[in-house]
Amino acid sequence: MYKINCLNPIAAVGLDLLTENYENAGSFREADALLVRSASMHELELPPSVLAIARAGAGVNNIPLEKCAESGVVVFNTPGANANAVKEIIIASLLLASRDIVAGINWVNSAKDDPDLAKLVEKTKAKFAGTEIKGKRLGVIGLGAVGVLVANAANRLGLEVYGYDPFISVRAAWNLSRHIKPIKSLDELYRTCDFITVHVPLADSTKGMLNEEAFALMQEGVKILNFSRDAIVNDDDMIAALRSGRVKRYVTDFPNPKIAGVKGVIAIPHLGASTAESEDNCAIMAVEQLMDYLENGNIKNSVNYPNCDMGVCAQAGRIAIHHKNIPNMLSQFTSTFAREDINISDMTNKSKGKWAYTLLDIDAPSTPAMAEGIGKIDGVLRVRIVL
Numbered sequence: 001m002y003k004i005n006c007l008n009p010i011a012a013v014g015l016d017l018l019t020e021n022y023e024n025a026g027s028f029r030e031a032d033a034l035l036v037r038s039a040s041m042h043e044l045e046l047p048p049s050v051l052a053i054a055r056a057g058a059g060v061n062n063i064p065l066e067k068c069a070e071s072g073v074v075v076f077n078t079p080g081a082n083a084n085a086v087k088e089i090i091i092a093s094l095l096l097a098s099r100d101i102v103a104g105i106n107w108v109n110s111a112k113d114d115p116d117l118a119k120l121v122e123k124t125k126a127k128f129a130g131t132e133i134k135g136k137r138l139g140v141i142g143l144g145a146v147g148v149l150v151a152n153a154a155n156r157l158g159l160e161v162y163g164y165d166p167f168i169s170v171r172a173a174w175n176l177s178r179h180i181k182p183i184k185s186l187d188e189l190y191r192t193c194d195f196i197t198v199h200v201p202l203a204d205s206t207k208g209m210l211n212e213e214a215f216a217l218m219q220e221g222v223k224i225l226n227f228s229r230d231a232i233v234n235d236d237d238m239i240a241a242l243r244s245g246r247v248k249r250y251v252t253d254f255p256n257p258k259i260a261g262v263k264g265v266i267a268i269p270h271l272g273a274s275t276a277e278s279e280d281n282c283a284i285m286a287v288e289q290l291m292d293y294l295e296n297g298n299i300k301n302s303v304n305y306p307n308c309d310m311g312v313c314a315q316a317g318r319i320a321i322h323h324k325n326i327p328n329m330l331s332q333f334t335s336t337f338a339r340e341d342i343n344i345s346d347m348t349n350k351s352k353g354k355w356a357y358t359l360l361d362i363d364a365p366s367t368p369a370m371a372e373g374i375g376k377i378d379g380v381l382r383v384r385i386v387l
């Protein structure tokens with residue numbers, strides 16, 4: 001029986017996949033595995049019982065990935081599962097940034113009791129006139145699951161789209177419309193575009209990338225969309241750029257007391273992935289990945305451990321070993337089994353950066369003594385008897 005705890009509400013269609021082998025842990029302190037959306041886990045002291053964390057979503061900056069890897073906790077995310085929801089809100093935001101729809105609606109609400117409202121509307125509407133998006137230049141920074149969908153959809157709406165991603169995956173490149181113009185440097189993108197939308201993960205390399213220096217290169221009156229993470233934009237520099245007119249509108253999914261209410265800011269309460277469809281997709285993917293890991297030791301879409309798939313175990317035993325990615329580990333594992341005269345019938349060893357994962361099928365039932373023996377090998381972080 002595995003105990004699961006949800007740190008945020010997770011869509012029922014995903015939780016319904018959990019079989020009678022799973023129960024609600026009540027608290028993360030008693031859990032074998034956790035499901036989470038945006039709750040920050042940096043301050044949580046996880047108990048040793050926690051084997052895995054599944055993030056129902058893309059961004060994992062709320063999870064201490066290295067700390068988890070060091071203790072053999074696999075962290076999953078759900079790549080692409082909410083990308084369409086974000087693409088749709090970006091299209092809406094391009095329009096919100098171009099037409100003064102938000103101010104117009106607010107004005108109507110404030111004048112709603114005026115008996116001459118219809119007449120007043122015709123007199124006042126010029127104040128809220130805007131421009132069209134067709135023919136404008138859009139720069140997309142980050143061409144992953146979201147960026148590719150945004151670039152292609154914006155192109156279909158008649159924008160001239162420029163894409164920048166020095167690490168673009170082969171899959172994303174295949175999915176990108178041939179009409180998207182690749183751009184070689186951020187400086188060139190900043191100088192070229194009327195709209196800029198950012199779709200990169202929050203990391204040391206992207207933190208504060210939209211700052212005073214970047215704004216100085218941009219077109220006067222540029223419109224910026226941030227549905228990635230708050231810290232990718234330097235708020236003080238953004239406020240200065242809005243005040244000077246360099247940035248005309250800033251649409252952000254990450255309001256904070258500094259930026260909310262500033263003239264030119266359209267702040268949305270982190271709604272990028274908040275659609276029924278996206279929540280269902282993310283929950284299903286997160287739960288399926290978690291179950292396959294807990295029941296079979298297979299890893300798919302982990303952000304801190306390598307992928308590894310040996311299917312369902314058809315042998316007497318299966319053991320999963322999390323270890324450092326250093327020389328001489330495999331020979332120590334195999335000789336441990338050889339000493340006990342146990343045959344290894346299948347084995348996969350994969351690594352990702354500093355960390356590695358070995359899954360072994362053996363011709364005898366796994367025992368706690370075997371796990372204890374392997375656990376004593378220098379560089380082993382966790383040993384789990386899967387079967």
Ligand SMILES: NC(=O)c1ccc[n+]([C@@H]2O[C@H](COP(=O)([O-])OP(=O)(O)OC[C@H]3O[C@@H](n4cnc5c(N)ncnc54)[C@H](O)[C@@H]3O)[C@@H](O)[C@H]2O)c1
Pocket residue numbers: 058059060079080082083086141142143144145146147164165166167168169172199200201202205206227228229253270271272273274
């Ligand atoms: N607002 C929301 O609700 C919401 C929903 C989904 C994702 N997000 C955020 O958007 C981010 C992107 O989501 P995704 O699903 O497209 O992720 P993804 O991993 O599919 O794509 C990220 C892309 O960014 C690229 N990249 C990384 N560093 C870069 C850099 N310095 N310059 C240019 N490109 C760079 C990568 O190569 C990758 O192609 C997530 O990490 C998350 O923070 C927010």
Ligand SMILES: O=C(O)CC[C@@H](O)C(=O)O
Pocket residue numbers: 037038056057058059060082270272273274
């Ligand atoms: O869970 C959410 O609502 C937001 C998820 C989103 O920010 C993501 O990074 O996938």
